Amino acid sequence: MNTRETLSPWQLAERAHAMNPSAIREILKVTERPGILNFAGGLPSPETFPVEAMHAACAAVLGEDLNVARASLQYASSEGLPELRQWVAAQMAKQGAHISPDQVLITTGSQQGLDLIAKVLLDKGSRMLVESPTYLGALQAFTPMQPSIESVESDFGGVSAPALRKALEKGERPRFIYLLPNFQNPTGRTMDEARRNDVIAVCREFGLPIVEDNPYGELWFESQPPAPLLARWPEGVLYLGSFSKILAPGLRLGYVIAPPELYPKLLQAKQAADLHTPGFNQRVVAEVIKDGFLDRHVPTIRDRYHQQRDAMLAALQRELGDTGAEWTRPVGGMFIWVRLPEGLIAKDLLPAAVDAGMAFVPGAPFYAENADPRTLRLSFVTSTPEQIDRGMAALAKVVRGAGR
């Protein structure tokens, strides 16, 4: 009875059926009740944003030289601002990774780097590997290209080298493994020197490329993390970095460092994706950082997050120490990962936790497969030590109540 005109004319691509609303975003809606002590978010603390420096930089870019102002508002190169590309190369050199500025592609947040990598490296059905658990935003970037995503067994030190070897001994060679070695989102865990070497050795032996994501690496508390994987295997690692956690995420400024053979394809994908990352933002950030501003600013973020982590570890020990719950002890970053006592399911506990006045994120959505339903993620960076104390007490009440 329908004529063609009354039917929808739109037909979705097959990959669109693989896209789903973020489970986390749906969960976060539950936590947005006013007055809730919120440990569920993944946001950096807005108190760390250098508002005055940004204000001064905008004034310098727009208010001094009309040619500079106009250039910052015009179309720009897809590769990114030379000053930023040089800065990235200099920063990496300090960490033992010697790359050329020509290998740096400025992206619209490092999330865009993940999207470009997926486009350039993943076919439908391509095998690829991730840690267990892994960053949810990466799964969302990879999924639309319809790869077959496989989890490699991981422990509190990151991905397991023997498990990785086992995965590589059978089946086709994966396109890459996605790793987040420093203060991982969601677990807070870090790969130590020995683990990095073991994993790199297996990857080199089997010719398995690595996508190394490092948004949190600068947020260390007592000592710098070991050298990046990129420094250990320059031709086999694609590296992602970001200004979101050391300046501000609302600028959407990140970067990819690519081996020379991959760079042109990523650049072409970048051109097609958004022509270039906003030149105005690049120019303003170059102005902010040009005189070593980050050398003074980042330590203040480290100090703040360090105190907050200490408060949360102490509160967890005090409140949950005798419940059988376990948690990570991150040496940097923003997150602690908790595993509830046997028999409890984090997702089922969330409504009671919200009623008790606190919110966390259940861990299950962070697993590509074989989710552990007892896990949950806590962010310690947007709450005061006092709020952390109250929040962990509320969590403990719920855990004890559920355990009875």
Place this chain on the structure above:
Amino acid sequence: MNTRETLSPWQLAERAHAMNPSAIREILKVTERPGILNFAGGLPSPETFPVEAMHAACAAVLGEDLNVARASLQYASSEGLPELRQWVAAQMAKQGAHISPDQVLITTGSQQGLDLIAKVLLDKGSRMLVESPTYLGALQAFTPMQPSIESVESDFGGVSAPALRKALEKGERPRFIYLLPNFQNPTGRTMDEARRNDVIAVCREFGLPIVEDNPYGELWFESQPPAPLLARWPEGVLYLGSFSKILAPGLRLGYVIAPPELYPKLLQAKQAADLHTPGFNQRVVAEVIKDGFLDRHVPTIRDRYHQQRDAMLAALQRELGDTGAEWTRPVGGMFIWVRLPEGLIAKDLLPAAVDAGMAFVPGAPFYAENADPRTLRLSFVTSTPEQIDRGMAALAKVVRGAGR
């Protein structure tokens, strides 16, 4: 002799082989010689950028209320800033398209809108239609998803309705047709009221959805263009708009207006692509435009471009009027499309033109198929009338020389 380790570990996705360096970018390199009168670019005039208003808006966002400043630098919603989504809906209503702000997705330039549409609507081998010629950046956004792109015969009034009908009477239903109805890039042509109605009638009859791209619509010279296609078939049109030509492209701020059934998928693709468009840029632009700034500013751009178009049309008539060359007479936008006398090939003429002191873009790369090698594109917006006079004289010298 090679061990696995000495071979590249990287394997490209099939779609990466379909990505190619922009032919235009390669050509533009030839034209970057200092002192060249450059009509090859696609950039708006930097003299139209509202530097002072931007400066004041940045100061207002960052220097008045600390909470506003911090919010502008924090992660933001993927949909976009409510103030901008409301502004877009209000602007569209003035043009007869009544949409809800909920249908507006703010994008990182309208190029990103094209990328998201490609991801959500195109499978490998999907049939899709474009005008002839068409916007090169759209071809670059669609190509990585490996559709089968088919050109529909077009004339100086845009795509031909009878040709479109003919294309639809055979073969599978295309996923969509991509149209740029106002002052098209590259030709400068506009679809008039009758053509719009004819094309919409055919699209409705065959259930062919439309992607309507309108970056230049506000740049009219004497009268507003006819109502957008969106106003004529709300459920069958995806509409793309941009702040690049009315404020500044370096902000990378555009938008997609989607039928409610498509919006969630585009939003999910947006989240995966870059989480959200820089919130800082959105907040600053909302501040710039909030008191009707564009109602005062855009007319100054129109006046400027109008004079430049007049100068170029007069110079073309004077210099090339008797050569057999033809050209469009755009009633808005930034470009004039020239068809050289029979026997001449624009690409072959370019080196001589550059030697004579001027540059254009050959038209062939703008065709998805059946390129007309006699065509070329001239931008009139970044040169003064006096430069236009000299440039067209130089072009004429080369055309006459080649014709001899």
